[in-house]
Amino acid sequence: MNLLHRSIATGLLFASSASLSFAQLQGSKADPTPTKHPVPAIQDTETAAQRDARMAWWRDARFGMFIHWGLYSIPAGEWKGQRTTHIGEWIMNDLSIPVADYKALAKQFNPTGFSAHDIVALAKSSGMKYIVITSKHHDGFAMFDSKADPFNIVAATPYHRDPLKELAEECRKQGIKLGFYYSQAQDWTAPGGAAIVRGNHDKVTGHWDKAQDGSFDDYLHKKSIPQIKELLENYKGYPVVVWFDTPTKMMTPERAAEIVKLLNKYPNLIWNNRLGGTYKGDTETPEQYIPAQGFPGRDWESCMTINDTWGYKSFDTNFKSSETLIRNLIDIASKGGNYLLNIGPDSKGIVPQPEVDRLHDMGKWMKVNGEAIYGTSATIFDTPTGTFSATEKGRDGKPKFNPTWEWRSTTKGNKVYIEIFDWKGHFHVDRMPRKVTGAYLLADSAHKPLKFTQKGAALDVDLPAQALDPVATVLVLNTTR
Numbered sequence: 001m002n003l004l005h006r007s008i009a010t011g012l013l014f015a016s017s018a019s020l021s022f023a024q025l026q027g028s029k030a031d032p033t034p035t036k037h038p039v040p041a042i043q044d045t046e047t048a049a050q051r052d053a054r055m056a057w058w059r060d061a062r063f064g065m066f067i068h069w070g071l072y073s074i075p076a077g078e079w080k081g082q083r084t085t086h087i088g089e090w091i092m093n094d095l096s097i098p099v100a101d102y103k104a105l106a107k108q109f110n111p112t113g114f115s116a117h118d119i120v121a122l123a124k125s126s127g128m129k130y131i132v133i134t135s136k137h138h139d140g141f142a143m144f145d146s147k148a149d150p151f152n153i154v155a156a157t158p159y160h161r162d163p164l165k166e167l168a169e170e171c172r173k174q175g176i177k178l179g180f181y182y183s184q185a186q187d188w189t190a191p192g193g194a195a196i197v198r199g200n201h202d203k204v205t206g207h208w209d210k211a212q213d214g215s216f217d218d219y220l221h222k223k224s225i226p227q228i229k230e231l232l233e234n235y236k237g238y239p240v241v242v243w244f245d246t247p248t249k250m251m252t253p254e255r256a257a258e259i260v261k262l263l264n265k266y267p268n269l270i271w272n273n274r275l276g277g278t279y280k281g282d283t284e285t286p287e288q289y290i291p292a293q294g295f296p297g298r299d300w301e302s303c304m305t306i307n308d309t310w311g312y313k314s315f316d317t318n319f320k321s322s323e324t325l326i327r328n329l330i331d332i333a334s335k336g337g338n339y340l341l342n343i344g345p346d347s348k349g350i351v352p353q354p355e356v357d358r359l360h361d362m363g364k365w366m367k368v369n370g371e372a373i374y375g376t377s378a379t380i381f382d383t384p385t386g387t388f389s390a391t392e393k394g395r396d397g398k399p400k401f402n403p404t405w406e407w408r409s410t411t412k413g414n415k416v417y418i419e420i421f422d423w424k425g426h427f428h429v430d431r432m433p434r435k436v437t438g439a440y441l442l443a444d445s446a447h448k449p450l451k452f453t454q455k456g457a458a459l460d461v462d463l464p465a466q467a468l469d470p471v472a473t474v475l476v477l478n479t480t481r
């Protein structure tokens with residue numbers, strides 16, 4: 001894994017695994033070949049029906065908010081006049097900032113502009129159904145009240161408030177789910193914490209400051225595991241998702257099993273595939289790309305930045321367009337996945353306006369067209385939506401998938417939704433796998449019936465000359481199977 005490359009978002013990026021058949025996108029969500037683990041995880045023991053019940057809300061949601069927020073929002077990509085070319089939350093590692101200097105940032109952290117109410121309201125109005133926030137990123141700073149380690153927002157800053165508690169209260173009030181990201185292995189300020197080996201740092205430990213040296217097992221037992229326990233116990237019904245990250249080689253099966261023991265106490269919890277120690281977790285997590293065919297048989301979630309950084313970077317203005325973001329969401333849903341879209345609040349806790357603007361645009365589209373996204377399954381068509389490059393490789397090292405942007409499709413029961421990007425005043429598909437009994441546009445509140453013909457396998461629908469939404473207009477087909 002090359003973090004530098006994986007972490008640079010370039011808008012619509014795709015990678016793929018095999019042929020183009022979209023019909024393969026659906027699949028059993030139960031793991032047919034569970035791995036033997038020192039402590040069996042819930043995924044190893046539950047039935048397919050139990051798994052479906054546990055994953056139900058998450059599969060319905062389709063759209064969530066990722067929040068990367070921490071001390072790194074103070075340097076905002078720049079340290080003593082030097083700008084990082086990498087992602088904002090990695091500044092400590094990239095610029096080899098000594099532990100004491102980085103930890104001193106806590107004294108300045110006073111994010112009085114943070115409003116849990118406004119952030120939850122922003123997520124909701126954008127059409128997002130859940131939030132996942134960094135409770136502790138690789139810098140080791142806990143954004144919550146931790147008795148296990150004093151390097152946290154309540155004990156070490158003039159702010160003295162617990163934003164996770166405030167978010168939990170707001171999420172409860174506003175009816176949205178809350179999950180916590182936790183960097184379980186990498187910790188650059190705790191003695192013994194892991195660091196991915198990079199640059200001119202120590203070739204074995206990845207460390208660049210003696211203060212980082214120590215026993216990983218001590219770190220695991222005195223900080224990581226106790227903090228995960230605090231996160232699981234102290235937020236009354238939340239988190240519903242634990243989002244682990246960068247396990248590193250330190251997260252052996254035996255060490256990961258100690259965390260699994262804790263997770264197993266929460267039978268409704270969903271956790272991702274980044275715990276390490278061969279645990280597969282519940283969800284695949286393609287980062288900064290949309291897999292050409294999703295992950296047949298697995299739940300998955302593409303996480304992406306809106307610009308090129310997760311944590312706030314004052315000079316990163318490479319924001320994706322609202323059109324790209326909306327079409328990414330549709331594309332992901334059409335392949336059976338979720339979109340976890342990131343915001344990076346600044347050191348005052350304020351969400352950058354360009355991010356807010358784009359989320360508002362997404363919300364406007366979702367308000368009209370959300371029916372074609374929430375609770376849907378992947379496309380029933382085997383229509384190609386792009387081609388694989390013979391020469392270029394994608395982010396997963398396989399032939400690069402170059403998408404075309406004509407239309408995508410999602411399905412719910414007898415309804416087939418066609419999200420049309422390239423409006424031609426007509427819709428044609430060679431192979432319609434179901435009998436169509438009616439057609440209308442979702443954005444047309446009267447649902448005026450559209451003329452269509454189905455001859456053999458081919459379907460033709462007459463559309464108005466103008467698209468109702470230039471980004472994506474949704475054609476709804478009522479069908480029988």
Ligand code: FHN
Binds near residue numbers: 003007089246310
């Ligand atoms: O190193 C992190 C990175 O900072 C960011 O948190 C992303 C989000 O998926 N995860 C890691 C890289 O894979």
